Amino acid sequence: MTTTELPASPPVRRAPERRRGRAAAGLHVVVGLALAAGAIWVQSFDLTGDEQAMPLTYVGAKGEDVDAGRFSVRVDKVSTAKAVKALDDTVATDQLFLVVDAAATSPRTPLHLGMPTLLTADGRRFAATDKVNKDSTLAYYWIQPGWWSKGRFVFEVPASALPGAQAVFGLPVAGLYTEPLPPEAQIDLGIDDATAERLSSAPAEIFDLNEKP
Amino acid sequence: MSQNEPGRDWFAPPPGQPDNEPAAPPRPVRPPQPPRPRPRRRRTFPDQRVWPPPAPAESVEGATQPFPALPDTRPLPPRAPGPVGGVAEPPPRRPRTLLMGVAAAVALVLAAGAPTVDAYLFYKGGQPSDIVHTVAAGKEKTFEHVSWQASIETMKAPQPTPPGRQWVKIVVTRKGVDATGIRLTGRPELELRDRAGRAWAVEITEDDVAIDDAVVGKPYTYTANAVVPEGVAGEVELRLRPDTTYRSDTPTDQLLAVPTDPAEQEKAKHKDVLVFRR
Numbered sequence: 299m300t301t302t303e304l305p306a307s308p309p310v311r312r313a314p315e316r317r318r319g320r321a322a323a324g325l326h327v328v329v330g331l332a333l334a335a336g337a338i339w340v341q342s343f344d345l346t347g348d349e350q351a352m353p354l355t356y357v358g359a360k361g362e363d364v365d366a367g368r369f370s371v372r373v374d375k376v377s378t379a380k381a382v383k384a385l386d387d388t389v390a391t392d393q394l395f396l397v398v399d400a401a402a403t404s405p406r407t408p409l410h411l412g413m414p415t416l417l418t419a420d421g422r423r424f425a426a427t428d429k430v431n432k433d434s435t436l437a438y439y440w441i442q443p444g445w446w447s448k449g450r451f452v453f454e455v456p457a458s459a460l461p462g463a464q465a466v467f468g469l470p471v472a473g474l475y476t477e478p479l480p481p482e483a484q485i486d487l488g489i490d491d492a493t494a495e496r497l498s499s500a501p502a503e504i505f506d507l508n509e510k511p
Numbered sequence: 512m513s514q515n516e517p518g519r520d521w522f523a524p525p526p527g528q529p530d531n532e533p534a535a536p537p538r539p540v541r542p543p544q545p546p547r548p549r550p551r552r553r554r555t556f557p558d559q560r561v562w563p564p565p566a567p568a569e570s571v572e573g574a575t576q577p578f579p580a581l582p583d584t585r586p587l588p589p590r591a592p593g594p595v596g597g598v599a600e601p602p603p604r605r606p607r608t609l610l611m612g613v614a615a616a617v618a619l620v621l622a623a624g625a626p627t628v629d630a631y632l633f634y635k636g637g638q639p640s641d642i643v644h645t646v647a648a649g650k651e652k653t654f655e656h657v658s659w660q661a662s663i664e665t666m667k668a669p670q671p672t673p674p675g676r677q678w679v680k681i682v683v684t685r686k687g688v689d690a691t692g693i694r695l696t697g698r699p700e701l702e703l704r705d706r707a708g709r710a711w712a713v714e715i716t717e718d719d720v721a722i723d724d725a726v727v728g729k730p731y732t733y734t735a736n737a738v739v740p741e742g743v744a745g746e747v748e749l750r751l752r753p754d755t756t757y758r759s760d761t762p763t764d765q766l767l768a769v770p771t772d773p774a775e776q777e778k779a780k781h782k783d784v785l786v787f788r789r
Binding site: 440 | 712
């Protein structure tokens with residue numbers, strides 16, 4: 299049998315290589331731990347149950363069509379009165395009735411608006427007044443695709459709430475099931491100090507809600 | 512007589528038996544076999560070197576590893592200057608950039624997709640998709656013990672209406688086709704839809720559905736109104752969602768009973784919709 303030369307087996311240089319391999323493995327462990335920690339940290343941005351129930355707010359100003367996704371709202375006019383007449387009832391207040399003329403439409407499905415709230419410049423919130431029946435407000439009418447339904451909402455507020463006030467429109471609260479991130483439209487009523495002064499100093503005696511807006 | 516007789520081997524046969532085994536019975540004689548084919552000449556293999564392993568059958572130029580200098584007439588490739596009798600370089604690792612990129616993309620899609628799919632399934636659990644049953648124009652459809660028919664026509668606005676909106680009158684006729692059908696008197700949900708998928712509300716204004724003295728096969732009607740944009744008044748179709756679970760003869764104390772039968776629970780989701788073509 300013929301013998302061939304054995305491949306000259308390379309001697310060595312094994313130790314540094316192994317050291318390099320160990321260093322690389324250590325680096326990989328650190329990187330892996332960092333990635334895992336990052337993944338857990340990212341979880342902290344997840345919304346809690348309460349945050350899930352909070353609305354998704356679309357912001358706009360008076361006169362603009364504010365598209366909140368499932369519905370659009372527009373505030374046409376703002377006025378004040380000392381008393382409002384709904385159907386045959388006239389109710390008075392020692393504060394101010396702030397009457398918001400609004401219009402709404404929906405892109406796809408018929409729906410109703412919920413009663414809005416008034417958000418003042420200093421963060422206070424006022425519910426729409428319960429002195430006026432819902433049937434006399436825009437919340438009564440179907441909001442449907444194809445046209446803008448017009449109506450009014452009435453708030454009973456002190457004069458100090460007027461400057462910088464915003465109206466917040468949303469969908470009615472439906473039953474037991476709370477929808478995650480329901481849409482709402484927050485519309486600046488455009489009341490600056492001068493307008494607030496005029497609205498609070500000269501309210502109408504009676505605002506008739508039976509008149510068509 | 513003791514079994515353990517001294518002097519006798521453990522495995523020796525008992526004393527009464529002769530030590531010598533009887534001659535084995537004669538082997539069965541093999542039947543005559545056909546003559547075997549003559550064995551072919553065996554193939555002979557040449558000697559093969561197995562150790563040390565032979566050099567790979569590769570050209571010298573393509574080699575990635577130094578191998579022993581074999582007697583070769585060709586000149587050796589030029590060598591990079593380096594330590595003589597040099598170090599065996601480990602084979603260079605192939606770059607895995609593409610593999611890593613694909614793996615990262617797949618991981619990202621999974622990480623984002625799995626919770627999304629989960630949330631969607633949860634949502635669908637509460638809002639199952641409709642099961643649509645189409646009814647040809649003017650035809651009648653029997654569904655769950657009740658036969659339904661519908662007609663849509665435009666009508667004069669009963670109250671001042673802004674321009675561009677059209678009032679529509681809808682008449683829905685129901686017939687109970689059996690004893691169960693006349694008891695399923697729950698009001699159906701009505702809706703008008705155009706081809707683009709926009710929907711309008713339909714309000715039932717009156718009905719003459721008999722509750723207690725209903726007759727099988729007798730038509731009863733719901734009259735309903737709706738307002739739609741003028742442009743789609745001719746194309747809107749009625750979608751009718753029958754109430755297939757409420758029975759008018761349910762005892763009062765069972766009105767709020769939650770169904771326990773899975774089939775009834777499935778029915779209570781009211782997924783079926785009749786669409787009346789025009």
